[in-house]
Amino acid sequence: MTLGFNTLAIHAGTEPDPATGARQVPIYQTTAYVFRDADHAAKLFNLQEVGYIYSRLTNPTVSALANRVAALEGGAGAVCCSSGHAAQIMALFPLMQPGTNVVASTKLYGGTIQQFTNTIRKFGWSAKLVDFDDPKAIAAAIDDNTRALFCETICNPGGAVSDLDAIARVANQHGLPLIVDNTTATPYLCRPIEHGATLVVHSATKYLTGNGTVTGGVVVDSGKFDWSASGKFPSLAAPEPAYHGLNFHAALGGMAFTFHSIAVGLRDLGMTMNPQGAHYTLMGIETLPLRMERHVQNAQAVAEWLEADPRVDFVTYPGLKSSPYHNLAKMIVPGGAGALFTFAVKGGYDACVKLVDHLKLFSHVANLGDTRSLVIHSASTTHRQLSDEQRAAAGASSNVVRLSIGIEDLRDIIADLDQALTAATA
Numbered sequence: 558m559t560l561g562f563n564t565l566a567i568h569a570g571t572e573p574d575p576a577t578g579a580r581q582v583p584i585y586q587t588t589a590y591v592f593r594d595a596d597h598a599a600k601l602f603n604l605q606e607v608g609y610i611y612s613r614l615t616n617p618t619v620s621a622l623a624n625r626v627a628a629l630e631g632g633a634g635a636v637c638c639s640s641g642h643a644a645q646i647m648a649l650f651p652l653m654q655p656g657t658n659v660v661a662s663t664k665l666y667g668g669t670i671q672q673f674t675n676t677i678r679k680f681g682w683s684a685k686l687v688d689f690d691d692p693k694a695i696a697a698a699i700d701d702n703t704r705a706l707f708c709e710t711i712c713n714p715g716g717a718v719s720d721l722d723a724i725a726r727v728a729n730q731h732g733l734p735l736i737v738d739n740t741t742a743t744p745y746l747c748r749p750i751e752h753g754a755t756l757v758v759h760s761a762t763k764y765l766t767g768n769g770t771v772t773g774g775v776v777v778d779s780g781k782f783d784w785s786a787s788g789k790f791p792s793l794a795a796p797e798p799a800y801h802g803l804n805f806h807a808a809l810g811g812m813a814f815t816f817h818s819i820a821v822g823l824r825d826l827g828m829t830m831n832p833q834g835a836h837y838t839l840m841g842i843e844t845l846p847l848r849m850e851r852h853v854q855n856a857q858a859v860a861e862w863l864e865a866d867p868r869v870d871f872v873t874y875p876g877l878k879s880s881p882y883h884n885l886a887k888m889i890v891p892g893g894a895g896a897l898f899t900f901a902v903k904g905g906y907d908a909c910v911k912l913v914d915h916l917k918l919f920s921h922v923a924n925l926g927d928t929r930s931l932v933i934h935s936a937s938t939t940h941r942q943l944s945d946e947q948r949a950a951a952g953a954s955s956n957v958v959r960l961s962i963g964i965e966d967l968r969d970i971i972a973d974l975d976q977a978l979t980a981a982t983a
């Protein structure tokens with residue numbers, strides 16, 4: 558019998574510490590690990606035996622977290638990284654070569670649009686941003702140099718829900734992997750691999766840790782993609798010069814991506830998660846199901862309250878019947894439409910800024926997925942460096958404020974919004 562999600566959130570990837578019996582996962586604050594002898598060392602370096610060498614590659618606390626997130630997402634393996642943005646580079650790294658591109662959604666988190674439009678060009682990669690609500694537009698953007706599709710389950714901040722099944726069908730028809738950023742949904746609300754995703758990326762900074770203490774990321778591999786079929790993924794399915802000519806797919810099958818990410822990706826890019834951060838995230842995940850249940854309950858109620866308020870123009874929460882994504886949300890995130898959305902205050906930009914300044918319980922921060930309720934005016938902060946068109950496409954126009962609804966008492970959250978709306982629209 559497979560264990561349930563609540564059980565996995567507490568137990569997956571961890572056993573009592575073999576050396577001490579410690580019940581909680583110890584923080585293995587060590588850089589290196591003593592080899593039994595020269596033969597043992599050689600076997601580890603040849604990937605003939607799995608074990609610990611050096612903490613830029615693997616560390617027992619970090620591995621426990623990777624295994625737990627892999628179990629929650631239903632993946633074959635996972636690799637932890639120093640941030641969500643590091644996870645995105647690590648997801649693309651084994652797939653891409655200079656001259657290749659990723660076809661990605663226009664509705665991605667602003668930081669990702671920035672990373673994809675400018676920074677990855679320095680590696681010789683590029684991104685084509687298209688409307689992922691339209692499978693035909695995705696198919697039309699794919700060319701011979703495309704190596705992946707990339708979208709978010711519930712888009713930050715606009716509350717658009719991606720039709721993962723339809724997008725995965727396009728990816729399949731073209732023999733390409735689909736990468737899904739599942740940060741805002743978490744595996745509690747959606748398991749993208751069950752909808753056809755190949756890789757799932759997370760900013761562990763957000764709901765997985767859940768209390769704003771960690772910067773971290775995770776890439777989960779479904780283990781199901783055939784890297785050898787098309788000849789387009791030589792790092793994984795041809796002799797890899799960066800690892801003495803090993804063909805990872807031939808040698809490691811469904812674990813090819815995970816092993817390449819550790820043996821080459823972490824080794825050479827060094828975007829490693831630290832054991833302290835992994836420990837905090839493991840603690841956070843133990844209560845992920847309980848927190849997410851309250852997050853979505855509160856978010857649904859706050860969204861309904863705001864929508865009925867005459868001081869508010871509109872609310873983008875996909876859990877509302879008025880949302881164009883409402884029916885899709887029922888299929889993709891049936892347990893609740895997340896806890897992140899935007900709403901438009903009557904009075905535009907000035908009223909938004911006033912609202913943010915008058916909120917007391919809400920913290921004005923560039924973060925989401927905290928137990929605390931958070932607010933930000935995306936247009937003047939996280940999406941500031943984008944053009945007006947990019948902002949509008951991403952659902953971050955200047956007249957909207959983004960809320961990340963916490964797990965406080967609902968009446969306190971609403972009372973705070975009520976008094977700030979009064980001040981903002983006076």
Ligand SMILES: *Cc1c(COP(=O)(O)O)cnc(C)c1O
Nearest residue numbers: 640641642666713740760762773
């Ligand atoms: C925050 C965020 C990221 C980036 O994660 P960091 O941990 O801040 O690097 C990526 N995608 C989404 C959807 C995010 O919310």
